[in-house]
Amino acid sequence: MKITDIKIGSISVPLKTPFKTALRTVNSVNDIIVKIITDTGHIGYGEAAPTGVITGDTAGAIIGAIEDHIRPAITGLDIENLEKIMLNLHGSIVKNSSAKAAVDIAVYDLFGQLHGAPVYKLLGGHGKEITTDITISVNGPEEMAEDSRNAVNSGYTTLKIKVGKDVKKDLARMKTIRKAVGPHVRLRIDANQGWTPKEAVLTLRKMEDAGIEIEFVEQPVQAHDIDGLKHVTDNVSIPTLADESLFSPMDAIRILERRAADLINIKLMKSGGIHNALKITSIAEVYGVECMIGCMLEAKVSVTAAAHLGAAKSIITRIDLDGPVLCSEDPVIGGAVFNESKIVLGDEPGFGIHDITGIVYRR
Numbered sequence: 493m494k495i496t497d498i499k500i501g502s503i504s505v506p507l508k509t510p511f512k513t514a515l516r517t518v519n520s521v522n523d524i525i526v527k528i529i530t531d532t533g534h535i536g537y538g539e540a541a542p543t544g545v546i547t548g549d550t551a552g553a554i555i556g557a558i559e560d561h562i563r564p565a566i567t568g569l570d571i572e573n574l575e576k577i578m579l580n581l582h583g584s585i586v587k588n589s590s591a592k593a594a595v596d597i598a599v600y601d602l603f604g605q606l607h608g609a610p611v612y613k614l615l616g617g618h619g620k621e622i623t624t625d626i627t628i629s630v631n632g633p634e635e636m637a638e639d640s641r642n643a644v645n646s647g648y649t650t651l652k653i654k655v656g657k658d659v660k661k662d663l664a665r666m667k668t669i670r671k672a673v674g675p676h677v678r679l680r681i682d683a684n685q686g687w688t689p690k691e692a693v694l695t696l697r698k699m700e701d702a703g704i705e706i707e708f709v710e711q712p713v714q715a716h717d718i719d720g721l722k723h724v725t726d727n728v729s730i731p732t733l734a735d736e737s738l739f740s741p742m743d744a745i746r747i748l749e750r751r752a753a754d755l756i757n758i759k760l761m762k763s764g765g766i767h768n769a770l771k772i773t774s775i776a777e778v779y780g781v782e783c784m785i786g787c788m789l790e791a792k793v794s795v796t797a798a799a800h801l802g803a804a805k806s807i808i809t810r811i812d813l814d815g816p817v818l819c820s821e822d823p824v825i826g827g828a829v830f831n832e833s834k835i836v837l838g839d840e841p842g843f844g845i846h847d848i849t850g851i852v853y854r855r
């Protein structure tokens with residue numbers, strides 16, 4: 493099964509409601525799709541999310557990285573030799589983690605098809621059903637409380653609350669939400685780098701003092717500020733989770749060796765795909781640190797791939813794969829089934845993706 497071509501296209505899917513974080517406001521998922529074609533007629537699908545404010549990757553840069561660097565480096569290689577493909581893929585260009593993720597996902601899709609097995613079984617096969625949280629966008633306290641109540645009524649038992657925008661309002665946001673959903677709903681918060689280390693400690697301590705139970709705080713401080721992240725970790729009881737601070741396996745070693753965070757968030761768009769994400773899970777196992785598998789604003793191709801990884805590895809104990817349920821349409825035929833909080837993987841080989849509607853390929 494040899495790679496003969498990589499086609500590149502794009503999809504645009506409107507969101508149900510605007511997605512708002514401390515970093516950005518978005519109304520639709522506009523992602524790059526790759527389709528790897530083999531000499532045996534098999535097709536592997538992948539997806540890249542151009543999340544410039546987090547990865548630095550834009551749509552144009554993703555296309556350029558694949559066309560000018562990745563495609564020439566892996567065309568002609570046999571899917572049987574996954575190792576060689578991954579060495580060439582990751583050696584073809586530095587950074588560009590989203591472009592690498594899209595191609596890595598399509599290659600794993602083909603690897604599963606080659607072996608006649610769903611990818612989660614090839615990666616460890618821990619389970620085939622997982623439960624995701626849902627994100628509550630940052631807005632005024634009352635609007636967030638209303639969104640939280642609606643999510644709980646739709647069956648979600650864990651909410652990921654976006655904060656970090658206008659620090660003075662964050663305590664009111666959390667008080668209002670906790671009151672609205674009651675004591676039994678799990679609340680995790682994501683500041684998306686919106687606080688200084690001092691603001692983070694002060695705000696989180698106020699939340700602790702107010703008796704607001706919080707599962708963990710995600711990325712309280714700027715991505716590069718590992719000292720600041722450690723300061724928060726050492727000075728509040730709420731566990732911390734590193735997101736934007738941790739892209740690569742080397743980042744995982746640096747953060748875990750210093751005990752700068754209590755938990756880590758793996759995203760295929762940051763790690764450059766499953767190959768490196770597996771290295772991060774191994775590092776986390778060595779340090780005994782549990783992981784979350786997360787996503788950017790992504791549609792069902794790449795989130796299906798992330799769900800396979802999340803289902804395969806027992807060190808991944810938390811799931812934030814709500815991209816597809818935030819979308820108002822699903823252009824992907826096949827893949828995992830996303831039914832609100834429940835994600836069920838199929839038993840078809842690879843990722844079970846058959847086609848994507850409304851896509852325009854470049855060549």
Ligand SMILES: C[C@H](N)C(=O)N[C@H](CCC(=O)O)C(=O)O
Pocket residue numbers: 513516543626627652682684735786787788789790812813814815
């Ligand atoms: C969609 C997911 N639940 C999420 O919140 N991801 C964000 C980044 C999303 C983006 O801006 O595309 C995160 O965990 O920071």
Ligand SMILES: [Mg+2]
Pocket residue numbers: 682684710711735736757
């Ligand atoms: Mg985050």
